[in-house]
Every structure is written in structure tokens, then in C-alpha cells.
Amino acid sequence: MDKSQGRLAAVPAASETLAPAATHSGHRGLMLEEPLIFEQGVPGRIGVDVPAAPAAKSRLGSFKRKAPIGLPCLSEPQVVRHFTRLSQKNYGIDSGLFALGSCTMKHNPRLNEKMARLPGFADIHPLQPVQTVQGALELIDELARWLKTLTGMPAVAMSPAAGAHGELCGMVAIWSAIQAKGEGATRTRVLVPESAHGTNPATAALLGFTVDPIPADARGRVDLAAFEKKLGPDVAAIMLTNPNTCGLFENDIRKIADLIHAAGGYFYCDGANYNAIAGRVRPADLGVDAMHINLHKTFSTPHGGGGPGSGPVVLSALLAPYAPLPYVVHGANGFALVETATGAAKPFGRLKAFNGQMGMFVRALAYMLSHGADGIRQASTDAVLNANYILARLRDVMSPAFDGGPCMHEALFDDTFLKDTGISTLDFAKAMIDEGYHPMTMYFPLVVHGAMLVEPTESESKESLDAFIDTLRYLAIEARKPGAAVWFQAAPRLTPRRRLDETRAARAPVLRWKPPVKTAQAAE
Ligand SMILES: *Cc1c(COP(=O)(O)O)cnc(C)c1O
Numbered sequence: 001m002d003k004s005q006g007r008l009a010a011v012p013a014a015s016e017t018l019a020p021a022a023t024h025s026g027h028r029g030l031m032l033e034e035p036l037i038f039e040q041g042v043p044g045r046i047g048v049d050v051p052a053a054p055a056a057k058s059r060l061g062s063f064k065r066k067a068p069i070g071l072p073c074l075s076e077p078q079v080v081r082h083f084t085r086l087s088q089k090n091y092g093i094d095s096g097l098f099a100l101g102s103c104t105m106k107h108n109p110r111l112n113e114k115m116a117r118l119p120g121f122a123d124i125h126p127l128q129p130v131q132t133v134q135g136a137l138e139l140i141d142e143l144a145r146w147l148k149t150l151t152g153m154p155a156v157a158m159s160p161a162a163g164a165h166g167e168l169c170g171m172v173a174i175w176s177a178i179q180a181k182g183e184g185a186t187r188t189r190v191l192v193p194e195s196a197h198g199t200n201p202a203t204a205a206l207l208g209f210t211v212d213p214i215p216a217d218a219r220g221r222v223d224l225a226a227f228e229k230k231l232g233p234d235v236a237a238i239m240l241t242n243p244n245t246c247g248l249f250e251n252d253i254r255k256i257a258d259l260i261h262a263a264g265g266y267f268y269c270d271g272a273n274y275n276a277i278a279g280r281v282r283p284a285d286l287g288v289d290a291m292h293i294n295l296h297k298t299f300s301t302p303h304g305g306g307g308p309g310s311g312p313v314v315l316s317a318l319l320a321p322y323a324p325l326p327y328v329v330h331g332a333n334g335f336a337l338v339e340t341a342t343g344a345a346k347p348f349g350r351l352k353a354f355n356g357q358m359g360m361f362v363r364a365l366a367y368m369l370s371h372g373a374d375g376i377r378q379a380s381t382d383a384v385l386n387a388n389y390i391l392a393r394l395r396d397v398m399s400p401a402f403d404g405g406p407c408m409h410e411a412l413f414d415d416t417f418l419k420d421t422g423i424s425t426l427d428f429a430k431a432m433i434d435e436g437y438h439p440m441t442m443y444f445p446l447v448v449h450g451a452m453l454v455e456p457t458e459s460e461s462k463e464s465l466d467a468f469i470d471t472l473r474y475l476a477i478e479a480r481k482p483g484a485a486v487w488f489q490a491a492p493r494l495t496p497r498r499r500l501d502e503t504r505a506a507r508a509p510v511l512r513w514k515p516p517v518k519t520a521q522a523a524e
Contacts, residue, residue, distance in 0.1 A: 031496055037082050038513045041072025047079060070515075089496065091438050097460055097468050101410040101441040101453025102197065102245060104275050104297035111370055112300060112363035121362045126354035130336055136358065137335035141328045143365045147293060147312055150376070152284030155320035157313045158327070159356040163272050166292025166311030167203040167239070169324060169351055173290055173315060174237050174266045175207055176322040176348045187236040187265070193222050195246055195445040200239040200270055209236055216447045220246035220402035220412075222256060231263040241270035242286070243277065245445040246402060247387065247410030247453065257287025266290070266319070274298045275457070276384055276409035279377030289316040295357075299364035310360035324351045382458035383409040386465060390454055393469045397476040401448040409457070415450025417476060422485035425450040428475060430491040430499065435471045 026033040034040070058064055074082075092098065098105035116122060124133050144156045157173075160166040171190075178187045190204035193214045201211040212230060217223040222240065238260050242250045250256065257267045269283055269291040275298040283291050295310040296303035303309050315323055325347045326337045337355065341347050371379060384407075391400060391411035399416035415425050429439035429452075441453040456465060478484050492498055 028494075028496065032085055033496070034082065034085060036513060037074070038072045038515070040078055040082070041074055043073055045073040045075055047074060047076035096436065096438070097456065097464055098438050099440040099454045099456065099468070100438065101247065101412070101455040102272065102444065103303075103441065104272075104294070104409075104455060104457060106275075106297075106300060106457035107459035108300045108302050108363070109367065109370065112366040115366040116359045116362040118362075121358060124358075131334070134334050137328050137337065139365060140355065140358075140361055141330060141335060143361050143368075144312070144328070146365065146368050147314060150278055150282070151288075151291065151293075151314045152282030153288070153291070153314035154317050155315040155323055157315065157323045157351075158361070159324060159350070159352045159354075160292065160311040160313055161352060161357055162296075162309035163270075163292050163294045163311045164199040164203065165309075165351065166294075166313045167199055167268070167270065168206070169311075169313045170268050170290030170292060170315070170319075171203050171207055171209075171237070171239075172324075172348050173313075173319040173322040174268060176346070177266070177319055178236055180322075180346070183264070186234055189232075189234045190236050191227065191230055191238040191260075191265075193240060193244065195220070195244055195447045196239060196241060197245060197270060197272065200241070204237075204239060214238075216246070218402075219404050220244070220248045220447075221250055221252065224252050224255065227256065228259060231259060231265075233264065235260070235263055235265040237266040237268050237289075239268045239270060241273060243273045243408035243410075245273075245453075246448065247407040247412050247455075248402065249277075249408055253286050261287065271314075272297055273409065276380055278380045279373060280380055283314065284316070288314075290314070290319055295360050295364040300367045301360045301363040308357045308360055310357040310364065312356070321346050322348050324348055326350070326355055328355075379458045380409075383456075386456040386458060386460055387411045387454070389462075389465055390456055390469060394472055394476070397473050398452075401451065410453055410455040412445075412448060413452040413454070414448045415452075418450065418479055421479050423479050423488045425452060427485070427488040427491065428452070428479065431475050431488050432471070433492040434494045435475070437468060437471060 093105045093107060120135055121139070124136055130137065140158055144158055147156045148154065157166075157169050160169045175184075178184055188208075188210055189212050190201075190209040191212050191214050192201045192204060193216060195216050201213075204211050214227050214230060215223045221244065227238075238256065240250065240253070240256065242253055244250055260267050266289040267287055269286070269288040271283065271291040271293045274283075274291075274293055278298055290313055292311045292313045293299075294303075295301050295312065296308075301310065321344055323345070325341070326339045329336055329338055338345075368376065387409050388406050388411070391407050394400075394411070394413070395403070397417065398413045401412040401414040415428075418424065418428065425442050429442050432439045440455075441451075443451055444453060445451055456468075460468075479488060
């Protein structure tokens with residue numbers, strides 16, 4: 001018997017589970033409630049006793065602050081507890097399996113962090129004379145060499161700060177090449193598969209291209225016939241993700257590349273899913289003209305929460321001349337940064353004030369060197385194996401979106417298995433939170449109804465995958481029992497906050513704390 005069956009019986013009756021367990025203190029177990037840090041402040045309280053600064057003549061003139069800044073006054077333990085509690089409310093890859101598909105939430109080796117903190121990398125300034133930062137420039141150059149070797153591409157622009165920024169870089173290079181050929185006025189359409197990440201059509205639209213969607217076929221791949229029909233002299237490029245956002249390899253990718261090239265267009269590849277094929281397939285051999293690589297996905301390095309990403313873009317020989325400034329070169333006097341165009345190069349400009357995300361470069365190269373070329377290949381292989389293990393073990397209780405064979409590094413399910421239960425993908429995801437799992441990516445890609453996209457990555461062990469699978473099997477089986485909807489719709493029941501009004505939070509965000517008006521004053 002499935003170990004998960006009948007566990008629902010042990011859960012209190014629905015009427016009880018719907019009411020949040022109230023406590024006198026407001027805390028729930030060791031999950032502590034606290035007021036906002038501003039509400040905790042007491043005027044005059046101080047954590048550090050510093051002597052008053054000697055009086056000096058102010059040079060601020062009219063810019064001098066007229067009222068106190070309004071920071072909360074707190075003791076040191078209050079500050080420490082506040083930020084420690086905040087950190088504990090955050091679920092991250094260091095707390096448990098983080099199944100978000102498309103995001104590649106994998107373990108970030110601590111070795112990378114140690115390297116990134118070396119003073120020679122961490123404490124330098126981009127405006128330092130290049131003779132004093134030779135090691136840092138060499139590191140950028142070495143990382144570029146790895147990226148070019150792995151992808152088989154002749155050039156790489158290192159400065160883009162994230163995947164979407166890399167898309168912008170690659171598409172501006174394509175736009176520049178089109179302008180140079182005098183086709184700027186005619187090549188105005190960019191083909192984007194319907195399953196694409198939202199940043200692809202956004203990038204094309206930002207540059208003034210018309211976005212033309214290509215439908216997916218029944219196998220979850222680009223509909224080749226529909227694609228061919230859309231080709232014409234006004235097509236600038238196709239923006240294609242491979243493996244695509246359904247977690248599947250685009251089997252016709254060589255044909256797609258040949259067709260777009262024959263039509264005079266360029267092949268932009270969204271390389272965010274490169275972690276499925278790194279070390280196994282070289283994008284150059286697939287006919288790619290430009291591809292961004294999310295260092296913060298494929299090559300570990302932390303991301304999320306708006307932290308620094310890094311999205312170097314590899315470029316074909318045709319696009320390389322348009323690569324943005326600056327770039328690192330090696331000459332007779334060591335490494336140098338090219339800041340102005342020379343020779344055949346026609347850089348389209350700069351993308352960023354300086355040279356890219358140095359901390360991410362160090363982490364990514366540390367990841368590469370510690371794995372070695374064989375290790376990178378192994379990581380891709382294991383990521384694909386783990387996703388297929390999940391797909392295979394959940395196939396009978398959940399519904400694979402495309403059941404035509406194995407997947408790449410992500411397993412995609414639709415909501416067919418929830419049909420007629422009254423339970424939605426959202427309810428299912430909320431129930432996962434009660435079970436201690438961050439939900440997978442939901443409702444993306446849009447081409448799949450009620451999508452659930454699971455990406456385990458290579459860094460999960462078999463035991464951790466089995467525990468995750470066991471929980472999903474339990475929930476999927478429970479969901480089909482009569483009356484389960486009430487229970488699922490009440491989830492999450494065990495979190496500090498239950499269902500939030502996400503629409504209101506997005507539409508009417510409260511971003512600024514204002515001190516409460518004192519009632520005595522208000523009455524006056
Ligand atoms: C993550 C991702 C992007 C965007 O990358 P950012 O670094 O978040 O800007 C683009 N396409 C796909 C398929 C992605 O998964």
C-alpha cells in the first residue's frame with residue numbers, strides 16, 4: 001500500500017483545520033510574530049554608545065535635513081533578533097528542495113563564496129588602474145574562455161547583468177547587424193514561440209520589433225509548419241529557448257536554424273536552460289547566433305530576491321563585431337580593457353557602467369574549475385536524470401503535460417489529474433507549503449493548462465527526491481478523494497500567514513510605513 005494513503009484521517013476535522021490555531025502570544029510554536037521594526041523602536045534607545053561627533057561647520061546649506069531621519073531606535077539584541085527572524089521566514093535552497101522550474105535553484109557551493117570574498121576580487125574598484133587588477137581581468141578572460149569553449153562560439157560579451165539583460169545585448173547585436181546590412185526598415189518582425197519566457201517578447205518589443213508568436217505542436221515543440229509559414233523578408237530573428245520551457249529538447253533545432261538563416265534572419269537562443277546540455281551539446285553546432293547564459297542558474301551563483309545575476313552572451317562570428325564595450329584583451333603589457341572601438345569592431349555601445357558582475361564571475365569560474373569539464377557534463381546529465389526520475393514516479397498519479405517520452409532537466413505536469421475535484425493548481429501548491437515544500441513553478445509555461453513545472457537540478461540526492469515525490473503522490477491521491485477540495489482550499493494552514501490577497505498586494509502595495517497618528521493630536 002502506498003505509504004501516503006489514509007494520512008488525511010489523522011488530520012483534524014475540516015471545521016477545526018479552517019481556523020488558524022490561536023495562541024495567547026500570537027507566536028506559533030517556534031515561529032515568532034513580531035511588530036514591524038519601526039513599531040519596535042523606542043525614541044532614545046541605542047545599541048552602540050558612540051561619543052558625540054565634534055561640532056563642525058555644516059557645508060550642506062539648504063540641503064541640511066530639517067527633521068530627524070526617523071530610523072527606529074533599538075538595542076543590539078532587538079536588531080539581531082529582527083533580522084535573524086526575517087532570515088528564517090525566507091525559504092531558500094539552503095533550507096530545502098526548491099522545485100521552481102525555469103529558475104534552476106541549485107546548491108551554491110561554499111567554495112565559490114570563499115573565492116568571491118578574496119580581497120583581490122572583493123575589494124577592488126572598477127576604476128583602478130588596470131596594472132593593479134591584472135588578476136581580476138585574467139579571471140574574466142579565463143571565464144570567457146570557458147564559456148566560448150563550452151558553447152563553441154567565437155565571442156562572448158561579459159557585461160550583461162542578468163538573463164533579460166543578455167537578451168537585450170544579443171538582440172541589439174542582431175539589430176546592429178541588420179542595420180549594417182541596410183535592412184533596418186524592412187526586418188521588423190521577431191518570431192517567439194508561445195511557450196517562451198516573458199522576457200523574450202518583452203526584449204523584442206522593447207527594441208521596437210513586432211512580436212509574432214509561433215504555436216507549439218502536440219509534442220510541446222515549435223510547430224515547424226507554422227514556423228515555416230511565418231518566415232519572410234521582414235523577419236529579423238527567432239528567439240527560441242532550448243531545451244524549451246516545457247522542459248523538452250527542440251528536436252528540429254538544426255532545421256529551425258537553417259530555415260531562419262536561409263530567410264536572412266538570426267537565431268537568438270535563450271540559454272537559461274543551458275544547465276541541461278552544458279558539456280553535452282555546443283550551441284554553435286546547433287546554428288545559434290547569440291545566446292545568453294545565466295551564470296546564476298547554470299553555473300550556480302546565488303540568485304533570487306533581486307540579487308545580482310550575470311548573463312554573458314556568446315556571439316557568432318557575424319555578430320561578434322557588434323559586441324558591447326568594454327572587453328578584456330591580452331597584449332604585450334598584460335591584460336587590458338578595451339573602452340573604445342578599434343579596427344573592425346563596431347561595438348553598439350555599453351550596457352553597464354563597468355565590466356559586469358565580478359562576484360558572479362568569480363563564483364561561476366570557481367564552480368567550473370572545481371567541477372572540471374567532465375564534472376559540468378556530469379551535472380547536466382544528473383539534472384536530466386533527476387527530472388526524469390520525478391516524471392517517471394509521478395506519471396501515474398499526476399498528469400505529464402506531454403507524455404511523448406523523456407524530458408530534459410524539468411518535468412512538466414498539467415492539471416488534468418485535478419479535473420472535477422474542484423482543486424486548482426494554486427490549491428495544490430498551497431497544500432505543498434503545509435508539507436514543507438516550496439511549490440514548483442505554477443501556471444508557466446502558458447501553453448499548458450494549470451502548469452506545474454518541476455526542476456530538481458542535479459544537486460538533490462535520491463533520498464531528497466524520494467521524500468518530495470512521496471509528498472506529491474500523497475497530495476495527488478488525496479486530491480481525488482471526495483470532499484478533498486475543502487481541505488486543499490484551506491491550505492496553507494500552518495504558515496505564519498495564510499492565503500494572501502496577492503492581487504491587492506500587487507495593485508495597491510503599501511511600501512511605506514507611516515507612524516500612527518497619536519489620538520490626542522488627531523482629536524485636536
Ligand atoms: C530566468 C530566465 C530568463 C531571464 O533571466 P533573468 O536572469 O531572470 O533575467 C529568461 N528566459 C528563461 C527561459 C529563464 O528561465
